Amino acid sequence: MKLRYCINYLLTISQHEVFQTFFSRLSPYGITPGQYGVLSCLWKNGPTTPKEIARALRLENSTVSGILDRMQKQDLIDRVVDPNNRRSILVIATPSAMAIKDDVLKVVDELNAEILQDFTPQEKDALMESLRRIGRIDEEE
Amino acid sequence: MKLRYCINYLLTISQHEVFQTFFSRLSPYGITPGQYGVLSCLWKNGPTTPKEIARALRLENSTVSGILDRMQKQDLIDRVVDPNNRRSILVIATPSAMAIKDDVLKVVDELNAEILQDFTPQEKDALMESLRRIGRIDEEE
Numbered sequence: 001m002k003l004r005y006c007i008n009y010l011l012t013i014s015q016h017e018v019f020q021t022f023f024s025r026l027s028p029y030g031i032t033p034g035q036y037g038v039l040s041c042l043w044k045n046g047p048t049t050p051k052e053i054a055r056a057l058r059l060e061n062s063t064v065s066g067i068l069d070r071m072q073k074q075d076l077i078d079r080v081v082d083p084n085n086r087r088s089i090l091v092i093a094t095p096s097a098m099a100i101k102d103d104v105l106k107v108v109d110e111l112n113a114e115i116l117q118d119f120t121p122q123e124k125d126a127l128m129e130s131l132r133r134i135g136r137i138d139e140e141e
Numbered sequence: 142m143k144l145r146y147c148i149n150y151l152l153t154i155s156q157h158e159v160f161q162t163f164f165s166r167l168s169p170y171g172i173t174p175g176q177y178g179v180l181s182c183l184w185k186n187g188p189t190t191p192k193e194i195a196r197a198l199r200l201e202n203s204t205v206s207g208i209l210d211r212m213q214k215q216d217l218i219d220r221v222v223d224p225n226n227r228r229s230i231l232v233i234a235t236p237s238a239m240a241i242k243d244d245v246l247k248v249v250d251e252l253n254a255e256i257l258q259d260f261t262p263q264e265k266d267a268l269m270e271s272l273r274r275i276g277r278i279d280e281e282e
Contacts, residue, residue, distance in 0.1 A: 001246065003181055003197065004278055007253050008163045008174055010269055011156040013199050014276035015149075022149045033149055040144055056144065058154050105142065112148050115275065127271040128151055130264060134256065135155035137145055 007134075018115055025107055029100045035071055036104060038064075039093060042077065043101055047090035049082075058135075148275075159256055166248055170241045176212055177245060179205075180234060183218065184242055188231035190223075199276075 003009040022033040031039065037057045041048050054064040068091060071077045076097045082088040093101075116124050131137075144150040163174040172180065178198045182189050195205040209232060212218040217238045223229040234242075257265050272278075 001181075001249060001253070002185070003178065004273060004280075005253070005269065006181075006249060007256050007269070008156075008159050009178065010272035010276060010278065011152065011159050012174075013278060014272045015152040015156040016199060017276050018149050018152050033153075037144065037150065040142075040147075044143070058157060108142060108147060112142070112146070115148050118274065119271070123267070123271060126264070126267055128146065128148070130260070130268040130271075131151035131155045132145060133259065135151060135158050137151065137154055139145075 011134075021115065022108075022111060025111055026104065029104050029107070030074065031076065031100070031104065034067060035076065036108065038067060038071060038091075039076065039097055039101075039104070042091060042093040042097070043105075047080070047082075047092045049088060050091060053091060152275075162256065163249075163252060166252055167245065170245050170248070171215065172217065172241070172245065175208060176217065177249065179208060179212060179232075180217065180238055180242070180245070183232060183234040183238070184246075188221070188223075188233045190229060191232060194232060 019033055022036070026033060026036055034057070038053055041053050041056050045052075050064050050068060051061060053059075053068075054061050057064070059067075068077060068079070072079065075094050077091050078094055079089050080092055082090045116127075119127065160174055163177070167174060167177055175198070179194055182194050182197050186193075191205050191209060192202060194200075194209075195202050198205070200208075209218060209220070213220065216235050219233050219235055220230050221233055223231045257268075260268065
């Protein structure tokens with residue numbers, strides 16, 4: 001089999017290409033693509049448990065914990081005790097994270113449009129739906 | 142934007158899912174998906190320069206050098222002087238790498254078929270072509 005017919009090769013190369021673009025274009029805002037993933041959950045859902053973040057981003061709880069530690073040091077998130085359940089921790093976006101929200105969302109919209117600019121709406125929908133099937137990404141995300 | 146409409150999120154999640162499957166299913170042969178990429182070049186093209194391998198796998202020369210060091214220790218590849226150009230190094234597959242070739246190629250074929258088993262031939266072609274466009278993967282690979 002030629003590499004160009006191998007789904008792992010195709011996903012790895014295209015993911016790398018797109019990730020690098022996101023990485024450079026998000027860096028002026030002091031965040032990585034993974035940190036954008038966390039902020040996206042918080043911006044959309046408000047205070048969120050680390051477990052919910054891990055589920056949305058398909059990461060191990062321990063990995064999310066490390067990402068959150070770093071984001072807390074960068075003053076992007078804070079961890080607070082859930083007022084409804086004192087044994088549970090909620091992650092919240094800090095004012096600094098709220099301050100970059102509109103700009104970051106705009107950049108992400110632009111990046112998606114740019115990366116898929118040569119795709120027809122049908123091709124774009126088909127690609128996204130295929131990736132959701134492969135990644136088993138459910139309706140909620 | 143919901144994460145499910147973000148191309149970086151979709152590629153990252155689906156790549157991770159497929160990579161993990163390749164990783165586990167190749168491990169009985171003592172190789173990683175990246176090492177399969179290298180072997181695939183050697184099995185297809187015979188002796189190959191490290192630079193050509195880097196180009197095919199879209200890796201930095203220094204990254205390929207590290208991968209090759211490890212593969213050489215594992216007796217999967219060897220580095221030889223190019224008989225036609227004494228200043229150039231060629232990477233060759235060792236007899237141990239040749240010994241696993243048929244089994245590995247069979248597993249990779251099976252994995253591709255399994256991962257895309259719910260896709261029609263048209264959906265499969267469209268997905269692969271879209272990923273090639275995003276990854277700028279040319280005819281040669």
